[in-house]
Structures are given as structure tokens and as C-alpha cells.
Amino acid sequence: MLTVENLIKQYGDFTAVDNVSFDASKGTVFGLLGPNGAGKSTTISCISGLLSPTSGHIRVDGADVVKDGKRAKRSLGIVPQEMAIYEDLPAVENLKYWGKAYGLRGAALGSRVSEVLDHIGLADRAKDMPKTFSGGMKRRLNFGCGIVHKPGLLLLDEPTVGVDPQSRQRLFEMVEAERDAGACVLYTTHYMEEAERLCDELAIIDHGKIIAKGTVGELKSQLAARDVLQLNGDFSEAGIKKVIESLTGRGISDLELISQEAGAVTLTLSSASRHLPAIFEAITSEGGSVTETSLRSPNLETLFLLLTGKELRE
């Protein structure tokens, strides 16, 4: 349904999207996971026709977004990060307007608008102005405007930013419903939990480049069930090197240093909790001390940390 090939988007000397390629199929949710500024929204903007790619190709249902934009856009629905609704137009009129923008007419439009109002839980507020709605209701209407024409490809650009947990749950259900109805959903987020919950396939993106891609299971397997251990305290760079050599020599063979800053070190190893006493002892014997310990079991966030040496939300 969606093919992105060697997509590059440059602003002068700055490359926002650097040779990104991926495919997404109908009936699946494809996630773009990455921190703020990683290039997710730029990628979405290129796919939706808001930005022209510097190079590369994007095809939606076989239609090239640049060369055959009108046909590509007919199959495309978007739910932007910020609201994109008319606050001074009744909810039902919002849906009708965007339906017409996508070419729906007459009875087909009327029945689809009714369906969407039911689907997003606003049937009883159809004639009310969105300016009188709660934040969650506006989010749902924003979502409804993106699916009113039953798009084959639905783009969701960080749709849960600033959304309360209840509305977030409702949104997840709506996304899953679209996927179950056969749509291809491209979902960008920097929340690992969302990606794990919703996405059938994922691409992890950082500095405009895809650094890992696959199903959630495949990506997790890259961690080889290793935990991530973060230690804060007083230790030198040379001291930590000796600690790692010492521990490796004592049989903790998969111990790996991910990052080290002043007073903080991040390590990865399997069964970390079992090895904690030995790690503390080694640090103490090298003259250091530990003031804070953080142990995380393997997940997408730790994978990102492993791949980039930094937190997903930095």
C-alpha cells in the first residue's frame, strides 16, 4: 500500500530525512519510532504531499505522490499531530466538508458521516461546535476527519501527544478498527509503549536515518534478552574499563558498555539483577562508589538506547 524508496529531504545543508526506505501493507500498522526531531514528521509530510522530497520515490497504492499526486491523495487520510478542524463549524459539517474534499458526494457522504460519528462517539454532539468540546472529543473529531473517506493509507503523526489516558485508549481502539477494516496505518510516535501495543512492523529512526526495522519481536530479539543497567555515582573512565575487564574475566561474557558520561554509566548484560553484587564489588574495589541504580528489562526503548547510546525521549 505504501512504498518509500530512498527518500531524502534536505533543507540547505541539513538533511532531515536521509535515504529512508520502507514498505507498509494493507491491514497492518507500521510504526515510525524515534525521538523528537528524528525526521518522522518530515517523512509523513513528504508522504502526504505537504513537502516535496529532495530525492527518492513515494508510492501510495501504486500512485507516485509527486507525479500523480491527486490519485495518491485519494487513498490517503491524515490525522495530524495538531488539531486540523474548524472549531466554528458543527462536527457533522466538519466531517462533510472533509469528505467532499476527498471527493465523497450525496448519499454516500451522508451515510459515511453518520458511520464516522458513531465510530468516534460524537453522534449525540454532531450539531455542536467543536469549540464547545473537550480536548479528547476534539481529538476524536480530528481522527474522524482523517478517516471519513475510508482511506487505504492512514497517516497518524504523533496523535497521542497531550492526550489524556482515556482518550488515548479510545484512539488506540479506533486505530485498530481501521487496521482491522483493511487500512494500512502509518503511525509515528516517540512512545515505546504505543509502538509495542499497536505496531505490527516498526522502523526506528534517528537523525533522519532508519537504524532498525522489523516486527516488534524481531527488534526485541536484537537485544538478545539483555537488560540495561544504568549506574550513577563516583567512578572514573579508566576505572569502569577495569571493572568491565574484571567482570568479563569472571564469566559475565555479554557485558557491554553502551555509554559513559561524568558520574553515569550505561551497561547491557543478561540477567543483570543476578550480577549486581559482583558489579558493585568490582566498582568499589576500583575505588568508585554507586549512588543510584536503574535496571530495565529488554524493550524497544532499551533497544533504542543500545543502538544510539541515548534515551528515546531526549
Add this chain to the structure above:
Amino acid sequence: MSFLYASFRKDLARWRQDPLTALLWLGIPFLIGGLITAMVDGGDGASPTGILLIHDQDDSLLSGLVAGAYSQGQLGELISVEQVSLDEGTERINAGDASGFLVIPEGFTAAFLEEEPAVLTLKTNPSQTILPGIIQDVTEILLDLGFYAQALFGPEIEQIQNADSDVVPNDVFVAGIAVQIQGKIDTVSPHLFPLAFDIEIVEPPPTAPRPDIALLFLPGIVLMAILFSAQGLSADYWKEREAGTLRRLVSTPGLLSRFVYGKALAAAVVVGLLGCVTLTLGFLYHDVAWSKFVPSVAWVTIPGVGLFAWFSALQMLFPNQKSANLLTSILLFPLLMMGGSFFPLDVLPDWIAAIGRMSPNGFVVDRLTKELTSPTAWTYDAKSWAIVFGMTISGLAVCAWRLQTGFARR
């Protein structure tokens, strides 16, 4: 076409939510127009008058004639004479409550008849500029008149003075005096009124009836409402951009040009309604021929949409909504001033009027003024209509281009 209609209905429905703004667009021109009309047409027609206080110590026939001279003919429309006591007169003139205070001394008549000097005291109000001067000039003319009367008819006056005042003069005495006076007039007439040349009075060519001055303000006031609405509505592109709807629009197959034309059609309805309301009231008040109503509404609506389009295009050139609104607001007032909304173009200095007629609203005002004040039917001038259509279409094209080239995508 359907998306154009959808955009038109959408904007009309949205703008209908804000009737207060439309009332302001109407209210300000009405307020200004009402004030101008009241100034030009209004009031009770009375000219400003001055007050001349007179204290007559002589209380004679002659002093009464002097006092009465200020109330004669057109002078009486300017000066109101009040007899007062010396104290009251002094107090009121000192308080600035009158234009002048004239004191006629006791023995004034006797001094006049005996050709002896007499002093009339005139005190004027320095805070007034024109009326005290008129009173002073009139007083001097009266004194000159008295001098010449004494010089010409001195013997006759003396005979009257010497007559017994308690006895009614007989017919022979009166007839004698009258004959003497007539004789002197006949003698001096050829010298005083020599007919040195004949005067041929040529009738000036008939001129067109001068239009009602307040009517000259009507086109400017109508265009003021149109300009306010065009500028106000043009901010909607920025509102849409801030609401994120323009970005969503770009990702749809709906054409941006149809979106622009839909918005322009909605603006045409608003501008047309404002034109209808202001012109209806103007036609009723000034009794303009109703056959000119429909072309007048069309004449202000089409360029109104053009002004909306150009204001919108200008707004979209700016990096933020605040500076865009500020610039168009600043631009509004020179357009109003030079385009004949505050003062009719005919009363502006020639060079300003020439510039004003080249401004889009001034062009419309000028033509509308000519049509409304002309006694003939509306003249359909193809060139003028082509200009306003051209301005409108080019403005809309610039809007569509600006949306396409980045404004909608940010």
C-alpha cells in the same frame, strides 16, 4: 465544482457565527456617515448671531434710530440688540457674554443737531473675531451717515429743531421742508448717481443642479463598510492556517484554487449584503432612483471581492498573523482617506484626489458618485467594469498561487 460549493458553504456558515463583527463593519461607517450628514444637512439652519448691548442715556428719537439700525435687514440676522443698564452692560461685556457694548451719551441728539462733538463708546469682545468687527464697522458707517446728513440738510434740520415741539406742524411747514429736501436731492443727484455707462445683464448659461452635498459622502461611506469587511475577512486565511486546516487541505485531492474561489464567493455574499444595507439606507435618505440600485450593489460587490483577495494575498506574504493584520490595518486608513471615504474626492486637493481616484476604492467611489449624482440612468462603461473584474481575478489568482507555493504547507 462541488468542492468549490462546499468551501463556499463552509465559510459562510463559519462567518455567520460572528454577527458582531459584521455589525461593527456596518456600525463604524454608519456612525461616521451619520455625523457627516448631520454636519452637512443637520441643525435648525440658524446662523450664529452676536449680541450687541446698548445703553441709551439720550433716550431720544435719534438715539433710538441708531440702536434700531443694527437690527435692520440682513444685519438683524447676525446681530441681536439688547437694551441694558450701564452696570449690566459693563458686567456682561466683561464676562464675554456679548459681542459689543455701545453707550449712547445723554445729549447725543442735541450735539448732532448743533454740530457739536459727542462721544459714543463701543466696547467689543476680544475673544470673538468677526461679529465685533461688523458692529464696529456699522457704527462707523452710521456716524459717517450722520455727518453727511448734517452737511446736506443742516438748514432743514435746524428749521425742524427750531419749530415748536409742542405744536403739530402745519401742512405748509411740512410741505416746505419736503420741497427743500427734494430740491437738494434733485440738485445733487446727477453728481451722486452719474450714469456713466449702461449695464447689460447677461444671463449665465444654465448649470446642472448642484447635487445634495451629503449624497457626495454616500459612496465613500459604502466603500468604508466594504473595505472594513474585506480587510477583516482576509484574516481568515491566517485563521485557517493557525487551525491547521490548510495543511490538511493540501493532503486532500481538493484543489486549492477551488478553495480560494469558494472563500471568495462567501466573501461576495458578505460584501454584497453590506453593500445592500448601506446603499438601501443611502437611497432612501437621498431619494436616489431605484433603477440604479442593482448596478450600484454589483459595482461595490465585485471590487469588494477584489479588495478581499488583494488584502488576503498581502496577508499571506507576511511571516506571522500579527504583522499581517497590522500591515493591512495600517494600509486601510490611507485608502479610506485618499479614496474618498472621509471626504468626497471633489473636495480633496487636486493631487490627492488624483491619487485617490487611482486607488482601488477611490476608483469605485469616483464612478459610484458620478452615477448616483447624475440625473440620467446608470451608464454601463465596459472599461470600468473590465478594470474591477481584472483587479478581482488577478487578486484571486495571486491568493491561489501563494497558497500553492507555501503558505498552506507551513
